Amino acid sequence: MGKTGYLVLENGKVFKGQRFGAADEIMAEIVFTTGMTGYCETLTDPSYYGQAVVQTFPLIGNYGVIPADFESASIGPRGYIVKHWCQAPSNFRSEGSLDTFFSEKGVTALCGIDTRALTKLIREKGVMNGAITDDPASVDLEALKAYKVEGAVKATSTPKAYTVTPEGGIKKKLALIDYGMKQNILRELVKRGAQVTVCPCTIKAEEVAQLGVDGIMLSNGPGDPAENGDLIENLKGICALRKPMFGICLGHQLLALSHGASRMKLKYGHRGENQPVKNLETGRVYVTSQNHGYAIAGDSLDPQVGKELYRNVNDGTCEGMRYQAHPAFSVQFHPEACGGPLDTEELFDEFFAMMAK
Numbered sequence: 001m002g003k004t005g006y007l008v009l010e011n012g013k014v015f016k017g018q019r020f021g022a023a024d025e026i027m028a029e030i031v032f033t034t035g036m037t038g039y040c041e042t043l044t045d046p047s048y049y050g051q052a053v054v055q056t057f058p059l060i061g062n063y064g065v066i067p068a069d070f071e072s073a074s075i076g077p078r079g080y081i082v083k084h085w086c087q088a089p090s091n092f093r094s095e096g097s098l099d100t101f102f103s104e105k106g107v108t109a110l111c112g113i114d115t116r117a118l119t120k121l122i123r124e125k126g127v128m129n130g131a132i133t134d135d136p137a138s139v140d141l142e143a144l145k146a147y148k149v150e151g152a153v154k155a156t157s158t159p160k161a162y163t164v165t166p167e168g169g170i171k172k173k174l175a176l177i178d179y180g181m182k183q184n185i186l187r188e189l190v191k192r193g194a195q196v197t198v199c200p201c202t203i204k205a206e207e208v209a210q211l212g213v214d215g216i217m218l219s220n221g222p223g224d225p226a227e228n229g230d231l232i233e234n235l236k237g238i239c240a241l242r243k244p245m246f247g248i249c250l251g252h253q254l255l256a257l258s259h260g261a262s263r264m265k266l267k268y269g270h271r272g273e274n275q276p277v278k279n280l281e282t283g284r285v286y287v288t289s290q291n292h293g294y295a296i297a298g299d300s301l302d303p304q305v306g307k308e309l310y311r312n313v314n315d316g317t318c319e320g321m322r323y324q325a326h327p328a329f330s331v332q333f334h335p336e337a338c339g340g341p342l343d344t345e346e347l348f349d350e351f352f353a354m355m356a357k
Contacts, residue, residue, distance in 0.1 A: 005110050007081060007118070008139045010129045015118060019134075020085055021102025021109035027147045028052035028078040030130040031293065032119045034272030038339025043077065043107070044070040046156035046180035047249065047291050049222035050149030052079030052108075052130060056119050061086035064094025065101045071182040071338065074156070075105045076222075079132050081118070085111040108132050126267045127293060152223030153231065153250070156180035157201035170195045172214045172355055177203060177238075179231075179250045180221030184336040188348045189217060202230070205237030215244040215355045218251025220334065225253035225263050225294055232258045239326055246351040247330030253296055255330050256321055261301040266317070269293035270332075273340035276313035277320070277333055285313060288333035289340025295332065296321070327354055 005019035009030065032054040033042060039060050042053060060082040080102070089097055102109050110132055122128070129147045131139045158178045164186060171193030176186060179201050189196050197211055201221075208216065216238065225232075235258040239245065247255040253263055270290040278285045298308040298318030310320030310331060320331040329351075335344040 003134070006133050006136045007110055007113060008131045008133060008136050008144070009121075010141060010145045011125065012141060013121065014136045015113050017081075017110040017112040019109070020099045020111060021080070022106045024106065024108045025131065025133045026052070026078050026108045027129060027131045027144055029127060029147070029149055030054060030081075030118075030122065031127055031269055031271060032056055032115075032122055033291070034274065035289075035339060036273070038273065040066050040069040041071050041182075041339050043075060043080065044072045045076040045182060045291060046072050046074070047182075047220055047222045048076035049152040049156050049180065051077050052081060052132065053077045054081045054115055054118055054122075055083075056115060058083040058115065059086060060084070061089055061098040063091035064089030065096040065098060066091070066093045067095055068093065069338070071184060075107055078108065080107055080109040081113050081115065082109070082111050083113065083115045085109070122268050127269060149223050150227065153179050153201050153221050153228055156222060158198055159200060161197055161199045161203075163195065163197045164190055165195045166190045166193050168193060172352065173197075173212065174215050174217055175199050175203075175208050175211050175213045176217040176219060177201060177251070179219050179254065181219035182334070182336065182338070184338040185217065185219055185248060188336045188345070192348060192352055194352075202234065203238075204234050205241060208238050209241055213243065215246070215351065216241075217351075218245065218247035218255055218330070220249035220251060220291075222250070224265075225250055225257055228254065239328070242326060244351065244354040245326070245328035246347070247328070248334060248336075249292055249332060252320065252330035252332050253294060255328065256296040256301060256306070259301060259305050259323065262297050263294050264297050265294050266292075270312070273337070275333060277310045278313050279310055280308060286343040287341045288319075288335075288344055289337040290333045292332060327357075
């Protein structure tokens with residue numbers, strides 16, 4: 001076990017634990033996720049940029065590190081906090097342990113933390129900033145309170161476009177705008193026969209038009225959607241192309257903002273694999289995987305422009321939109337769900353059916 005380390009929250013609360021992984025001292029936004037599995041996907045999800053993730057499930061690392069399950073080539077969160085870290089993983093697919101992986105990738109981690117108490121505090125008080133440190137007395141609480149996750153989308157988007165072609169022949173051509181993309185979105189599109197050009201988040205309408213695509217996919221990503229004013233303006237022009245469009249998570253939020261909606265910050269967000277959402281058109285409820293700290297205000301969009309399509313059963317927040325004059329829809333949750341339930345995977349088929357029309 002590593003040396004003693006501490007998590008200091010911006011309200012002055014201190015949690016004592018043991019360090020593993022990288023030895024850096026960091027500041028981050030502290031968030032929790034309730035997923036029982038899928039920690040490899042969580043660790044490589046760009047949506048966690050600038051954050052430290054608390055796993056509510058008490059034992060993490062038991063099946064090791066499995067690169068085939070990674071959602072990106074880089075690490076998402078800055079820090080990682082668990083109750084028990086398994087030092088002897090056992091799985092035929094494992095290619096290493098979390099400690100070695102974190103040390104190589106520069107992830108600062110703590111174990112032995114009372115994650116139940118920490119999670120309850122975040123639920124009661126809301127998401128707050130925290131510092132992982134060797135010396136709690138050295139933490140400047142005012143600087144900690146001032147920490148903000150900024151520039152997240154451009155830091156996680158692909159710097160240049162690239163194209164992935166399916167093996168069994170091309171059925172459709174798509175532009176996938178990368179706002180901090182999870183790889184399984186790309187996999188779901190390619191396996192349905194789409195040739196996908198993954199585009200930087202800064203792409204403009206005229207560049208999309210030159211690609212000659214049948215549809216446009218807007219990916220997930222990190223940070224406050226309202227911070228991305230230039231990307232929202234670009235998206236207005238891209239929507240004017242009137243191509244079928246499907247947005248996920250941050251893509252859903254940016255699409256709504258480009259149509260005049262407003263966003264709100266959730267008290268502690270939705271992060272886990274068991275979020276129930278209701279389709280308001282059919283009445284059917286789905287279990288979904290989610291990872292977001294902001295939501296679109298469902299009543300902030302002109303009903304002549306778009307209408308709420310999905311709603312969170314737990315707290316009533318907007319979980320999806322369908323647009324009236326433009327062949328587009330979007331969801332706050334993850335239909336590609338790695339890891340998590342595949343209840344809503346059919347939305348990719350709905351998108352392809354929309355393009356077929």
